[in-house]
Amino acid sequence: MKQIKTKVLIIGGGPGGYVCGIRCGQLGLDTVLVEANALGGTCLNVGCIPSKALIHAAEEAHRVTTLSAGPLGLSAHLSGIDFQRTMAWKDGIVQKLTGGVGALLKKAKTTVLQGKARILDGKTVEVTGGPEPIVVRAEHLILATGSRPFGLRNLPFGDHVISSTEALQLPAIPETLAIVGGGYIGLEIGTAMAKLGSKVTVVEAADRILPQYDADLTRPVASRLAQLGVTVHTGAQAKGLSVDGKSLLFSTEDGEQTVAASKILVTIGREPVLDGFGLEQLGLEMQGRYIRIDAKCATSMHGVYAIGDITGEPMLAHRAMAQGDLVANVIAGDHASWDKRAIPAVCFTDPEIVSVGLLPTDRSDLKVSSFPFVGNGRAMSLERSDGFVRFVSEPRNDLVLGIQAVGAGVSELAGQFGLAIEMGATLQDVAATIHAHPTLGETVQEAAMKGFGRALHI
Template sequence: MKTETCKLLIIGAGPGGYVCGIRAGQLGIDTIVIEAEKPGGTCLNVGCIPSKALIHAADEFARVRGFTGENALGISAKAPQINLARTVAWKDGIVKRLTGGVASLLKKARTRYVNGQARIIDGKTVEVSTSEGPTRISCEHLVIATGSKPLELPSLPFGGKVISSTEALDLQEVPNRLTIVGGGYIGLEIGTAIAKLGAEVTVVEFADRILPQYDAELTRPVAARLKELGIQLHLSTRAKGLSEDESALLAEGPNGYLEIPSDKVLVTVGRAPVTQGFGLTELGLTMNGSFLAIDDHCATSMRGVYAIGDVTGDPMLAHRAMAQGVIVAEHIAGQSSVWDKRAVPAVCFTDPEIVTVGALPNDIEGSKTSVFPFAANGRSMTMERSDGFVRVVFDPENELVLGLHAVGFGVSEMSGEFALALEMGATLTDIADTIHAHPTLGETIQESVLKAQSRALHI
């Protein structure tokens, strides 16, 4: 059996694993990254990037289709068509370039990359099944970065007509009728895109409203847009399984049983950490529910073993995993790097988009909120998308900004300013007295804090 040694061994080349590997290489740490599939993990291959590619294609298609009838802009166009197989091929090209880029960045950092299935022997030893045979790797430090996978419902196991987000992003043709089980961000992002491509989309959600992880004020504009797109919502409804001939989804709601005709059923009820099948349980690490418990250095209960990303729990976000990867690499290099982040942005790429950073209204006793609508913003009007608003949560005693949120067209690009404001401990005056370019959507951030100070200019 081939053997190798290294100081740092990382299992998983998703956003957390590959960033940890790159940073470790930059710091001169002898590092190996193991990945059973392609580099980039869920995010680059079957998650963040391909879903945004599909959303972009759907938006472009819907925009052109909107010009086939009367419109305020006076633009006329013939009825468009879409070749979804070609769209998916374009998406795959983007994924291929990005995953190839990850491999190049690891090589540039002098971090070794091993493609194969890992199995943990102990906290210092991992055996990898590769195309060239087994390799045993010994290390000083081990990082678990195995990510997560779509959660499966016992009544709707994946296969045939029942698909996960992975298969939804690889469809070769638009289904006539798509039913989505789960009204969270994954289901609504994909469902909105497929509806814009011409499918009849129905959403079945067990909670009494969509996007239950966000407050109702933020989700209201999204619900209104879903109605405009013709997406049917069945709230407070439980999916029971497929009909006997598998032509429909059976569900039970407030008004009794439902039979929803479906060509495809997309199940998006959450994600589960990947902790089984590679020997992790043999280490006997302390768990936090189904997730690995970690400290501020991302260290587990076993000395020399770390965990980052989705296997460590919520929020299951690629940028959180990346930040954790950097902390682990720098900690192993002897730097005083710990998890002390005040802000982890969460972005929902629905239509309109949602961004939340920091405290929500009523999270902190005594806090106050200020809201500025996009309907009062010139840039929004010129883009024909003035639904939504920007909201600031603040401490009225010292004007410290506690949270920033937005729902509207293109607000995902505001997440950086939101996070920066909280990390730097910005006050209302800090933001209010910072010149924001005109005409931009970003002016609404300044206007929201001006309103909080009772000196709003444009409302």
């Protein structure tokens, strides 16, 4: 049996794992990364990237079909969408990005082993699936195994009950689509499918969609779903399939109901991948269903680190990337520790939602100021003046504690929002920063101005 000795061993080549692998290599650490499937993990292959590609294609198709009815004086006709060609384009983007990840790891001189890892102890891992088993011995072990869709016992995945993974690999647009779960994953895919012509129904257990956000942020999204013909049932519990297996059964306060669906998409959340690779051999301390880590992403076993979705919420690729970078620097001798004040969360619905830091509901004494896109010239010229930008600040000194926005294209403001909080900006700092005209970003300055009674265009 072939044996390898290395400084660092990473299990998992998703956003956290591959970023850690690249940084370790750049810092001169002898590093081996093991990936069972494709580099890039869920995000690059069956999550973030392909879903955004599908969302873009759906928006372009919808734009063409609605041009003639709009006020711009344009007319167009879309006879239909070549969905297989669209999916091939999406797959091409994924392949370019995953290939790029491989090239970056190679450039950093990080060794990539394609195969399934099994932990033997805190320093030793066996990798199978290649020409021969390989035993890797390392000084430092980094766990980055990610997460997977969470299923329902009464709606097990299979046949036409699908997860987000299968939804992004469909050979054709489903005529009817029922979505169990009104969170960001279900609504992103559901909105895209509705724009492509699918009849979409959403079943959400909470009293409104996107329950992690406040009602002001979700109201424009709910309105847009109604415009697109999406039926939304809130306060509804999925019960299972009908006898013939062609309909979804769900209950509301009005009783049991059914909705016919050629596909049923279950998006009720994700769970950390903690099985199938020998984690039990380590006996690590847990925090609920996640691996407990400290400010350096170290676990309860010396020399073993954990990053990404297996370490808890928020389950976001950019959080995993930041953790991967941190661990590489720690192993290289840096005294770095996790001190991030803001992790942006983006919901790529229509309109998009961005949230960084505190929400108005997190404290009763918070100062809240907002500015609507209807007062922004750029938003009006784009025919998308729905939504707003909102600041949440400390009443005593106007320190920015949170920023949210809902509107078309607001995802591109996430970096500015995060930077303001990380840099300890006040409302006055943001208001005093000149924002280019005419841009959507002007609403950020106006919302800050409004916080101390100096807004201009409202």
